[in-house]
Amino acid sequence: KNVIVAKDLYLEYKKDTPIIxxxxxxxxxxxxxxxxxxxxxxxxxxxKSFYGELKPKQGILQIGGVSLNDISTSKLAFxxxxxxxxxxxxxxxxxxxxxxxxxxxxLIAGYSKNVCEAQTARLLRHVHLTGxxxxxxxxxxxxxxxxVAMARALAHNPVIILADEPTGNxxxxxxxxxxxxxxSANEQLGTTVVVVTHSIPTSLKVPFKHFxxxxxxxxxxx
Ligand code: ADP
Ligand code: ADP
Numbered sequence: 001k002n003v004i005v006a007k008d009l010y011l012e013y014k015k016d017t018p019i020i021x022x023x024x025x026x027x028x029x030x031x032x033x034x035x036x037x038x039x040x041x042x043x044x045x046x047x048k049s050f051y052g053e054l055k056p057k058q059g060i061l062q063i064g065g066v067s068l069n070d071i072s073t074s075k076l077a078f079x080x081x082x083x084x085x086x087x088x089x090x091x092x093x094x095x096x097x098x099x100x101x102x103x104x105x106x107l108i109a110g111y112s113k114n115v116c117e118a119q120t121a122r123l124l125r126h127v128h129l130t131g132x133x134x135x136x137x138x139x140x141x142x143x144x145x146x147x148v149a150m151a152r153a154l155a156h157n158p159v160i161i162l163a164d165e166p167t168g169n170x171x172x173x174x175x176x177x178x179x180x181x182x183x184s185a186n187e188q189l190g191t192t193v194v195v196v197t198h199s200i201p202t203s204l205k206v207p208f209k210h211f212x213x214x215x216x217x218x219x220x221x222x
Contacts, residue, residue: 001028001029002026002027002028003027003064003159003160003192004026004027004050004061004062004160004192005027005060005061005062006023006025006026006059006061006062006218007059007060008023008024008059008060009022009023009024009049009056009058009059009061009218010022010023010056010057010059011042011045011046011049011054012057013045013054018216019042019045019216020042020045020046020213020216020217020218021216021217022216022217023216023218025211025218027192027194027209028192029190030186030190030192031192031193031208031209032183032186032192032193032195032204032206032207032208032209033192033208033209033210033211034195034196034197034200034208034209034210034211035047035195035196035197035211035213035218036196036197036198036199036200036211036212037212037213037214038214039198041213041214041216042213042216043164043196043213044164044196046196046213046218047162047164047194047196049061049068050063050068050194051080051083051085051162052068052071052076052079055068055069055070056069063079063160064079064082064159064160066079081109081156082158082160083158083159083160083161084153084155084156084158084160084161084191085153085161085162085163086146086149086150086153086161086163086164086166087149087164087165087166088164088165088166088168089169090137090142090146090148090149091149092145092148092149092152093137094136094137094138095136096136096137097133097134097135097136098124098132098133098134098135098136098137098140098148099120099124099133099134101152102148102151102152103116103117103119103120103155105152105155105156106119106120106155106156109156119155120133120151120155123151123154123155124151126154126181127147127150127151127177129144129147129151132144141174142169142170142171143170143171143173143174143175143177143178144174146166146169146170146174147174147177147178150178150182154181157189158191159191160191160192160193160194161182161185161191161192161194162194163193163194163195163196164196165196165197166178166182166195166197167179167197167201168197168198176203179201179203179204182195183204183205183206186206187206210222
């Protein structure tokens with residue numbers, strides 16, 4: 001079963017300036033996918049289209065059977081509940097504690113306070129941050145901040161994790177932790193993982209697919 005389907009996908013920011021064009025591919029449920037390509041080739045742009053930040057100008061793009069071409073704001077909000085998104089620069093809220101960063105989206109999603117507390121504690125344990133609940137992001141190392149972002153992304157049990165250079169700013173140890181968390185989500189929970197990266201880690205244990213972007217076209221190369 002495919003979770004992401006693109007047919008003749010065409011993405012642009014400015015009229016008649018395609019970033020992605022003539023691209024047809026699909027991503028299977030439960031797969032681990034890397035998207036690579038030269039700097040400026042459109043990797044982040046493609047990922048943006050997957051979370052509905054940039055709508056296709058032509059072609060078809062579907063996530064979980066839902067078309068992103070003409071998706072309404074309310075339907076997009078609904079779809080995002082199934083996505084966990086991670087960025088190179090973490091995008092944590094610096095004025096909020098670690099705990100609040102992870103827990104608030106859960107509270108907003110309507111879970112009871114008890115469930116949110118328990119889920120947040122479990123996740124922070126899972127990313128090895130127990131004891132740092134009341135720290136603010138600027139008080140943490142980059143690797144720790146990215147682990148908070150991971151916990152936040154995993155909080156609502158996403159069906160798909162979309163990660164843009166998740167280890168781009170991290171040291172080797174923290175990178176290994178993040179790759180391990182992405183692998184365990186994929187292996188243990190069957191989460192589809194899509195990662196934009198400039199280099200595929202050599203230590204990965206799970207099987208993966210490799211998509212490459214060149215001259216605006218997305219190729220599945222393995
Ligand atoms: P990559 O992630 O592969 O480095 P990007 O997807 O970030 O590449 O960028 C691809 C191209 O799209 C670049 O030429 C970039 O300048 C352009 N681009 C990215 N974001 C915008 C934007 N918001 N408006 C206009 N052009 C953009
Ligand atoms: P262990 O305790 O053997 O180190 P894990 O750290 O993999 O095992 O799992 C600890 C807890 O986290 C378990 O309750 C497990 O169900 C849960 N868990 C494992 N992987 C994930 C994940 N990717 N997202 C959320 N919870 C997870």
